[in-house]
Amino acid sequence: MSNTSSSSTASPRTLRIATRGSRLALWQAEWVKARLADKGLPSELVLIETQGDRIHVPFAQMQGQGFFTKAVQDAVLANEADLAVHSLKDLPSAACPGLTLAAIPNRTDPRDVLIVQPHALNPTDTVLPLKKGAIVGTSAARRRAQLSHLRPDLDVRELRGNVPTRVQKLRDGEYDAIMLAAAGLKRLEMDLAPLHVEELNPERFVPAPGQGALAIECRSDDAELLAWLDQINDPDAATSIHLERDLMRRFDGGCQLALGAHAQIDTQQHPPITLLAWYENQFLSIHADTPEEAATEAFQRLSSS
Numbered sequence: 001m002s003n004t005s006s007s008s009t010a011s012p013r014t015l016r017i018a019t020r021g022s023r024l025a026l027w028q029a030e031w032v033k034a035r036l037a038d039k040g041l042p043s044e045l046v047l048i049e050t051q052g053d054r055i056h057v058p059f060a061q062m063q064g065q066g067f068f069t070k071a072v073q074d075a076v077l078a079n080e081a082d083l084a085v086h087s088l089k090d091l092p093s094a095a096c097p098g099l100t101l102a103a104i105p106n107r108t109d110p111r112d113v114l115i116v117q118p119h120a121l122n123p124t125d126t127v128l129p130l131k132k133g134a135i136v137g138t139s140a141a142r143r144r145a146q147l148s149h150l151r152p153d154l155d156v157r158e159l160r161g162n163v164p165t166r167v168q169k170l171r172d173g174e175y176d177a178i179m180l181a182a183a184g185l186k187r188l189e190m191d192l193a194p195l196h197v198e199e200l201n202p203e204r205f206v207p208a209p210g211q212g213a214l215a216i217e218c219r220s221d222d223a224e225l226l227a228w229l230d231q232i233n234d235p236d237a238a239t240s241i242h243l244e245r246d247l248m249r250r251f252d253g254g255c256q257l258a259l260g261a262h263a264q265i266d267t268q269q270h271p272p273i274t275l276l277a278w279y280e281n282q283f284l285s286i287h288a289d290t291p292e293e294a295a296t297e298a299f300q301r302l303s304s305s
Contacts, residue, residue, distance in 0.1 A: 015043040015225070018072045018081035020050055022162040024184050028214055029085045031187075035105065035232045046081045048072045066092050073099055076217065082225060083218040088210035088241060089181070093249035096217070102226050103216040103233040104241055109182040110212035110262060112143065112205050114198040115167065120176035121196050127151060129198055130177055137166065137175040142208055142278075145258040147179070149281045150205070163188060170195065183212040203285070206260025206278035209244035213237060240265055243291040247277060250299040263294065277302060 015036060019029035026045070033043045050071040066073070068090045075081045077098050088104065095101070114128060114136075122131045127150050130136070137159030138144055144156050159166055159175065163184050170178045182199055185192070216232075218225045244261040251257055260278035275286045275294040279302040286301075288294035 012041050015041060015083060016046050016081040017043050018046045018048050018075040018084040020068060020072065021047045024087070024163050024188060025085070027187050028087065032083075032085050032105070032214065032216060032232070036228070039228065039231050041228055046075060048075050048081075066090075073217065076219060082222070083216055083229070086215040086217070087184075088213040088215040089208040091210065091215050091245075093209075093245055093252070098220055099217045100220045100226065101215055102218045102229040104238040105214050105216070105232050106234045107213040107237040107241070109186060109199075110207045111182045111202060112200045112207055112211075113180050113182045113185060114177055114200060115170060115180065115192060116177040116196040116198065117170065117173075117175075118194060118196060127204075128154075129196070130154065134176040137169065137178040140179070140208065141258040142260055143179050145281075146205055146260065146278060164190070167192070167195075181207075181211055202262045202276055206276050206283070207262050209248045209259065209261040210241050211262075213241050236265060239291065243273070243275060243295055246291065246295040247275070247298050250295065251279075251303070261298075263291070 017029050017033060019025050029045050033045065036043050048071050050069070051067045069086050069092070072084045072086065073096050076084050083102070116130060120131050120134045121129055123129050128147075130151065132153050133155060135155045135157060136147055137157055138147070139159050147154055147156050157175065159169065159178055161169065163180060166178055166180065167190060169175060216229055218229060240263040243263040247261050248257060248259055251259060258279065260276070262276045264274045265272055266274070271287045271289045273288045273291060273294050275284070275288065275298055277284045277286070277298045282302055284298055284301055286294050286297050288297065
């Protein structure tokens with residue numbers, strides 16, 4: 001009687017990806033699913049409703065952090081999913097016990113975008129191309145703070161909803177302009193005609209820590225999955241984003257902290273690290289040899305003023 005060999009490689013398990021159900025979140029999860037498939041790893045999506053999806057009051061009135069991430073993380077911790085995919089800028093600075101930020105794939109455009117109704121456009125304004133007193137919609141404390149600092153005349157109002165909903169509110173005339181992340185607009189390939197789209201230079205309007213990047217979390221004790229996810233991690237993007245998040249952590253902040261941080265690493269220049277930061281009407285441009293030095297100097301200068 002012959003024995004069947006047990007030395008052949010077992011088929012990879014089908015991974016369960018926890019994600020919100022918005023159009024952008026699904027695009028992001030599908031993108032990760034495709035990258036895993038490229039590595040021979042099958043996966044399926046597990047849709048999760050978060051606090052931010054259920055409650056539609058202004059973020060300033062909501063308690064705690066992780067409005068769009070905690071329920072997704074909880075699904076992984078409860079073994080209802082194997083990994084979670086988030087917009088990294090939504091992820092609180094404090095690590096979630098039991099989970100590891102296992103991969104940060106290649107980052108796309110980190111900039112903020114101002115989308116303007118044609119009637120509200122003022123191209124002669126060199127700060128923001130908006131008519132005086134324009135109504136601007138955004139849900140982010142950071143954007144509200146920077147808008148009010150740069151253009152005190154603007155009427156900045158709360159804006160909630162997913163990306164298509166926010167754009168439709170602009171088209172419906174509820175706002176003269178809205179602010180969104182460039183990455184989300186590019187991922188969804190939205191037709192914005194005839195609206196004016198102004199991509200804002202990070203040196204003028206500093207993005208949120210981690211903006212434009214995805215975060216992939218898994219359980220800390222899942223060594224096999226950690227090794228697989230390392231294959232889709234971008235070390236350069238991870239270094240820059242961990243620096244931005246280190247600064248956010250020092251302020252003990254979440255996604256509603258009014259902090260802008262954007263890091264770039266160029267090994268051809270000396271020092272190789274540039275960190276742009278904005279907090280409480282202060283703008284910094286710091287050059288440093290290490291991420292630790294950059295975060296430390298930025299925090300000391302921003303918190304001491």
